[in-house]
Amino acid sequence: MDSDPGLPRSRGRRPVVPPRELTATFTLVAGAVLWLASRSGGPFGLTFAVAVVALAALGAGAVLWRRDSAERDADATRLRLLFIHFPDLLVTADTAGHFLDVNPVWQKVFGFTADELKAKPFLDFVHPDDVPRTLQMYADQQAGGEAVAFVNRYRCKDGSYRWLEWNATPVATGGMIYAMARDVTERRAAEEKIRALTAQLEAHVASLQAVNAELEAFSYSVSHDLRAPLRHIGGFADLLEKQAAGQLDEQAKRYLAKVRTSAQRMGKLIDDLLAFSRLGRAELRATDVELDEVARSAAAEVLEEMAGRQVDLRVRPLPAVRGDPSLLRLALVNLLSNALKYTRPRPRAEIELGAEAGNGGDVVVFVRDNGVGFDMKYADKLFGVFQRLHSAEQFEGTGIGLANVQRIVHRHGGRVWGEGKPDAGATFYLSLPAARGETAA
Amino acid sequence: MTGLRPILIVDDSADDVELMREALAEFKLANPLDVARDGEEALQYLRREGAFASRPAVDPAVVLLDLKMPKVDGLDVLRAARADERLRPIPIVMVTSSREEQDLVRSYELGVNAYVVKPVDFAAFADAVRRLGAFWAVLNEPPPSGGRRP
Numbered sequence: 001m002d003s004d005p006g007l008p009r010s011r012g013r014r015p016v017v018p019p020r021e022l023t024a025t026f027t028l029v030a031g032a033v034l035w036l037a038s039r040s041g042g043p044f045g046l047t048f049a050v051a052v053v054a055l056a057a058l059g060a061g062a063v064l065w066r067r068d069s070a071e072r073d074a075d076a077t078r079l080r081l082l083f084i085h086f087p088d089l090l091v092t093a094d095t096a097g098h099f100l101d102v103n104p105v106w107q108k109v110f111g112f113t114a115d116e117l118k119a120k121p122f123l124d125f126v127h128p129d130d131v132p133r134t135l136q137m138y139a140d141q142q143a144g145g146e147a148v149a150f151v152n153r154y155r156c157k158d159g160s161y162r163w164l165e166w167n168a169t170p171v172a173t174g175g176m177i178y179a180m181a182r183d184v185t186e187r188r189a190a191e192e193k194i195r196a197l198t199a200q201l202e203a204h205v206a207s208l209q210a211v212n213a214e215l216e217a218f219s220y221s222v223s224h225d226l227r228a229p230l231r232h233i234g235g236f237a238d239l240l241e242k243q244a245a246g247q248l249d250e251q252a253k254r255y256l257a258k259v260r261t262s263a264q265r266m267g268k269l270i271d272d273l274l275a276f277s278r279l280g281r282a283e284l285r286a287t288d289v290e291l292d293e294v295a296r297s298a299a300a301e302v303l304e305e306m307a308g309r310q311v312d313l314r315v316r317p318l319p320a321v322r323g324d325p326s327l328l329r330l331a332l333v334n335l336l337s338n339a340l341k342y343t344r345p346r347p348r349a350e351i352e353l354g355a356e357a358g359n360g361g362d363v364v365v366f367v368r369d370n371g372v373g374f375d376m377k378y379a380d381k382l383f384g385v386f387q388r389l390h391s392a393e394q395f396e397g398t399g400i401g402l403a404n405v406q407r408i409v410h411r412h413g414g415r416v417w418g419e420g421k422p423d424a425g426a427t428f429y430l431s432l433p434a435a436r437g438e439t440a441a
Numbered sequence: 442m443t444g445l446r447p448i449l450i451v452d453d454s455a456d457d458v459e460l461m462r463e464a465l466a467e468f469k470l471a472n473p474l475d476v477a478r479d480g481e482e483a484l485q486y487l488r489r490e491g492a493f494a495s496r497p498a499v500d501p502a503v504v505l506l507d508l509k510m511p512k513v514d515g516l517d518v519l520r521a522a523r524a525d526e527r528l529r530p531i532p533i534v535m536v537t538s539s540r541e542e543q544d545l546v547r548s549y550e551l552g553v554n555a556y557v558v559k560p561v562d563f564a565a566f567a568d569a570v571r572r573l574g575a576f577w578a579v580l581n582e583p584p585p586s587g588g589r590r591p
Contacts, residue, residue: 220539220541220543223539223540223541224508224509224537224538224539224541225509225538227538227539227559227561228538228559231538231559231560231563231566232454232456232457232460234562234563235456235460235463235563235566236456236460237563238563238564239460239463239563260562260563263561263562264561264562266561267561
C-alpha cells in the first residue's frame with residue numbers, strides 16, 4: 001500500500017507505524033496484563049491491571065497523535081520546498097482575479113515581488129492585446145475547463161513582456177485555480193527565427209525554381225528557334241548551288257560549302273550546348289554502381305572509334321561507387337573517346353582505365369593515355385564549355401566533352417582534374433563517393 | 442477515288458515550307474501540296490471551314506505538322522483533331538526542330554502517328570521529307586475518306 005515516494009503524502013491517512021500492528025500489539029499486551037491480574041486474584045490486582053491498560057492505551061494514543069502530527073509537518077515542509085524550488089511558475093488564484101500565492105520563480109522572471117504581484121488583479125500584468133483571450137480562458141476555467149498550452153504575455157518590472165505557456169486545472173473546492181506556467185519567450189523567439197529562416201529558404205527555392213523554369217524555357221526556345229534559321233541557311237545554300245551550278249566558279253562553290261559547313265557546325269554546337277544544359281537539370285538517380293560494368297559498357301561504345309587502329313585499352317578492376325550509372329557511363333565514354341582522339345597520331349595507342357583510393361573514402365578513377373598531352377599551364381581551361389586546346393583542324397570536336405564530364409562529376413559531389421605534358425600523354429582523374437553498401441557487404 | 446490525296450504542310454515558316462516543297466518536288470511526288478500557315482488555318486482546312494469551305498471533301502494523306510507556331514500550336518491542332526470524331530483517323534506527323542523530351546511525350550500521349558526532327562543539314566532534311574512523302578502518300582493505306590469510319 002505504498003504510494004510513490006516522490007509525491008507528498010496526504011495528511012492523516014498514513015501514520016509512521018501501521019495502526020493495525022500497533023493495535024495488535026496493544027491488544028496482546030493488554031490481554032496479557034488482564035490475564036495475569038485475574039490469575040493473581042483480588043479486586044486490587046484487577047483494578048490495577050485495568051488502570052495500567054488504560055494508561056498504556058492513553059500513552060499509545062499520544063504516541064500515535066504525535067507521530068501523525070510530525071508526519072503532517074514533514075508533508076507540509078516537503079510541499080513548501082517543492083513550491084519554492086519548482087523550476088516553472090506556480091500560482092494559485094481566486095475567483096476575484098487575484099493571485100493568492102506565487103512561487104519565487106515569478107520574481108526571478110518578472111522582477112516583481114510576490115506581494116507586488118498579489119496586490120493587483122493579475123489582468124493588470126497581462127499584455128493589453130492578450131487580455132480578451134485571457135479573460136475567456138479564465139471564464140472557461142471557472143466553468144470547470146482545463147487550460148492546456150494557453151499562451152499569453154505578462155509584463156516585467158522593466159516594462160518588457162515575456163511569453164508564458166499555461167497549464168491550469170480548476171479545483172472545485174473554494175473556486176480556486178491551480179496553475180502552472182512556463183516562460184517560453186526564448187523558445188518563441190527561436191521558433192520565430194526558424195519560421196523566418198524557413199520563409200527565407202522557401203523564397204530562395206521559389207526563386208531557384210523560377211530561374212530553373214526560365215532556363216528550361218530558354219533552352220526550349222534555343223532548341224526550336226535557333227535551329228530553324230540554320231536549316232534555312234544550309235538549305236538555301238544547297239539550293240543555290242544546284243540552281244546556279246553551271247555559273248559558279250570554284251571559289252564561289254567553296255564559299256557556299258563554307259556556308260553549309262558553318263551552319264552544320266553551329267547546329268552541332270547548339271545540340272551540344274542543349275545536351276550539356278540537360279545534364280545539369282536531369283535528375284540524379286544515385287545507387288551503388290559496379291564501375292566494372294559501367295566501364296565495360298563505355299568501352300563497348302567507343303569500339304567503333306578504334307576501328308582500323310592499334311589500340312591497347314586496359315580496363316583495370318574497378319570498385320563500386322555511389323552514383324547515377326547512366327551519367328557515370330556518359331562520363332567514361334567522354335574520357336575514353338577523348339583519349340582515343342588525342343592518341344590518333346600514335347602508331348599504337350595505350351589507354352588505361354583504373355582506380356585508386358582517394359581522400360576520405362572517395363574513389364579516384366583515372367583514364368591515362370600516351371597521346372599528344374597538354375601544357376599544364378592551360379589545365380584550368382580543360383573543363384570549360386567549348387574550351388579547346390587544339391584547333392578543329394588538328395582534332396575535331398566542339399569542346400563540350402570534358403565540360404560534360406566535369407558537370408557529371410560535380411553533380412556527384414566529386415572533383416575532376418587533369419595532368420599532362422605536351423607530347424607525353426595525359427591523365428584525367430575523377431573522384432567519386434564510394435558505394436554505401438561496400439562496408440556492409 | 443478521284444485524284445491523289447493532298448499532303449497538308451502546317452508550318453509558320455515560309456522558308457521551311459519552301460525547302461519542303463523543293464525536297465518533295467525533287468522526289469517528283471504527284472500528290473498536291475497544301476499549306477496552312479498556323480494551327481488555326483490547319484483546323485479550318487481539315488474541317489473545311491472559312492477560307493477552306495470550298496475545298497474538295499478529301500482528307501489529306503498526311504498532315505506534316507510543325508510544333509511551335511503562333512496562336513494555335515501543333516499540339517493544340519493534334520489535340521483538336523484527335524478529339525474530333527471525323528478528323529481522328531487522319532494521319533498526323535510532327536515535323537519539328539526540337540527533340541525536347543516534353544514535346545515527344547506530349548505528342549505521343551495525344552496520339553501522333555510519327556515524330557520527325559528536322560535535321561539542320563539540308564541534305565538530311567530533304568531526305569527526311571522525301572521519305573515521309575513516300576511513306577505516307579504512296580506506301581501507306583489511308584483511312585477511307587469523307588469521314589466514314591470502318
